[in-house]
Amino acid sequence: MGIQGSGKGTQAKLLAEDFQLEHISVGDIFRWNVQHHTKLGAQVKRIMADGHLVDDDLVEAVVEARLAEHDWNYGFIIDGFPRNARQAEFFLESYDIDGVINLHLPDGDVMRRVLARRLCSQCGLDYNLIGQRPRRPDTCDVCGGALVARDDDNPEALAVRLAQYHEETKPLIEIFERKEFVATFDATRSVEEVQAAIRERFSLPAWTGQT
Numbered sequence: 001m002g003i004q005g006s007g008k009g010t011q012a013k014l015l016a017e018d019f020q021l022e023h024i025s026v027g028d029i030f031r032w033n034v035q036h037h038t039k040l041g042a043q044v045k046r047i048m049a050d051g052h053l054v055d056d057d058l059v060e061a062v063v064e065a066r067l068a069e070h071d072w073n074y075g076f077i078i079d080g081f082p083r084n085a086r087q088a089e090f091f092l093e094s095y096d097i098d099g100v101i102n103l104h105l106p107d108g109d110v111m112r113r114v115l116a117r118r119l120c121s122q123c124g125l126d127y128n129l130i131g132q133r134p135r136r137p138d139t140c141d142v143c144g145g146a147l148v149a150r151d152d153d154n155p156e157a158l159a160v161r162l163a164q165y166h167e168e169t170k171p172l173i174e175i176f177e178r179k180e181f182v183a184t185f186d187a188t189r190s191v192e193e194v195q196a197a198i199r200e201r202f203s204l205p206a207w208t209g210q211t
């Protein structure tokens with residue numbers, strides 16, 4: 001768990017690759033549907049353009065359908081779910097959970113990181129004006145396409161998402177804390193440091209790869 005910009009997708013990928021876990025990203029599933037103009041995609045696009053989060057029923061349906069594929073022999077790591085108390089209860093009832101990784105990032109850092117994100121309008125490659133700058137301003141290194149911000153990466157929409165995130169996440173962290181599942185990490189630290197801390201906390205073999 002972690003707000004946008006906390007690096008949860010990156011951390012999840014590193015864990016998934018090394019431990020043969022299936023990485024399930026609710027955001028990626030939605031983005032795929034938006035890009036491929038599915039009915040679900042159109043629904044999601046409308047909601048996100050207003051700066052809102054997709055509603056519980058839709059998120060739950062997507063997660064249930066994804067987990068029902070049962071391609072996760074060694075387990076899964078899920079990011080972008082659950083987002084509120086109701087989804088957390090559903091999740092606890094339905095699956096065996098080993099732990100909750102909570103990446104903490106102060107709001108000011110979230111703003112700075114998220115507003116620096118860019119995306120190639122042609123090939124979809126991600127850039128970040130803080131970390132991964134393109135060689136030529138506003139131009140994709142790979143295909144020469146124009147770099148744009150995502151529709152929902154503007155200060156107004158982000159402020160709505162931040163408020164909503166805090167309001168919904170607090171009670172659900174409390175639910176997981178009661179089960180002593182939650183390990184919180186300081187997401188202002190580097191990708192390598194956060195990954196190392198996660199592995200230490202969950203007694204996993206140290207990470208030897210590169211980002």
Ligand SMILES: [Zn+2]
Pocket residue numbers: 120121122123124125140141142143144145
């Ligand atoms: Zn491109």
